[in-house]
Amino acid sequence: MSELPVEVSPVYEGERIRKQDMYIELGGPKVEHKCELVLARSMDEVEDGKISIVGPDISELKEGGSYPFAVLIEVAGEKVEKDLESVIERRIHDFSNYVEGYMHLNQRYDIWCRLSKKAYSKGLNSFKYIGMALIRLFKAEMPFIEKIQVTFYTDPEKVKEVYEMALKVYEARDARA
Template identity: 55%
Template sequence: MVERKKIELPADVKKVESVGEEAEFPFDISPMYEGERIRKNEMYVELGGTEQPGFELVLALPEEEVEDMKVTIVGPDLGEMEEGKAYPYAMIYYVAGSQVETDLEPVIERRNHDFQNYLEGYMHLNQRYDIWIRLGKGAIKKGLKSLVQIAKATMMLFKNELPFIEKIETLYITEATMVEKLLNEVAMPIYDERDARVEALHDEDVDEFYSCTLCQSFAPTNVCVVSPDRPSLCGAISWFDGRAAARVDPEGPNRAIPKGDLIDEIGGEYTGVDEFAKEESGGEYERIKLHSFFEYPHTSCGCFEVIGFYMPEVDGIGWVHRGYPEPAPNGLPFSTMAGQTGGGKQIIGFLGIGISYFRSKKFIQADGGWYR
């Protein structure tokens, strides 16, 4: 297992530190802001995204190593950033509590997307090493001056919504060299370790799958079903992560889905999944095949890491990663296809997936898998 420890900061590094709760915030905090979009002409700055590196990471540590409600900012803060520019961004959270364990790290990490979208004037998209943040000009005009305020509000939400987190500390970094170094040397090995853990387990080995409804604020009819052979579309939640989340918060976004009876072994269709899909989509969809590209495919939210697209000229399926800026072989860039694929829709010919699904033995097996 990759060792969990605090990031060692150079003695001469430029940093801002703040300890304790914030008395008040210059922005509203409410679920009503989920789904808020900040367009380019409305943004003050962009953090991470397509132009700069970025990542978010949660590390479970012993209680004595976490200084509760402390924030450290390394690199330029908001007041030192140039309007309209993009900057690197790392968000690292140290968490502790009697119930906090390593298995919960990715679950807590994924809720960062949820809670930060409660903040007025702050848009959080994607996950892991794909985070894309925009701060609106309106938030700056209302008095947002520092990332310390963002961190304090986020930590408050973590502790209020996930009471098993007894202590939390935050490190935000906007210095390019350090973000790149920590992404490659700390974050990526942990992400890879999480993904490798589930590869020995398969759909037929378990009685329950797990849901993830975090993206329903952006895609109301999305039905994300996480099985051993099919991770979440964002790539951040595996079957083990879903199980850990359901145990500590059974009414939260990750709930157990009884598989029910097997309908289609190759396509991956189960009565329990179909019943759940009908309920969670508001009746929009009644059937989902977990391992099918064309027939009753899994819905796609918008946080997917990769898009699959059908190419009728060769009767084949192509795949494009969200980080690829050029047009795919079908002439469309990722951004255009994302608009056609996402929104919680079941689109024949387009499919959003998490990267680790490529390693699954059941990867779109109903359509020939890699041979297609």
């Protein structure tokens, strides 16, 4: 992934970013609304490779701040089924942690991410780079995903909307399990 400003590798899994080393914090215990969600969509509802940012991008967030955060990944493919959403969703944690200088903890409605000052200084100043890494990793690991788009939310009102939707999705999934 040569066009990314940092490396992407399992080597970085488990990397911890301490408060004094963080550029920004996304989600976590100081923030009420945070979540990640994968939704299966029809082929015509997903624009393959699209990365959207709703709210301020990394470069527009104040250093040292903690922000509401949501990640919505929409996937499509002939073999993509609703029952696979949670399976795909659990991989967000692993794949996010492959990004050098980006720490991802927990799942679902309790995510806690930090970006290091070092990664920011190397040029990791946009969610588009994290989105690019996630898209490539998902497609490599799960070839049944034919189309994938990623939306990052930092606008507090939009994060709350996604959070409320996600809680309903989680509840429905848990009821089926």
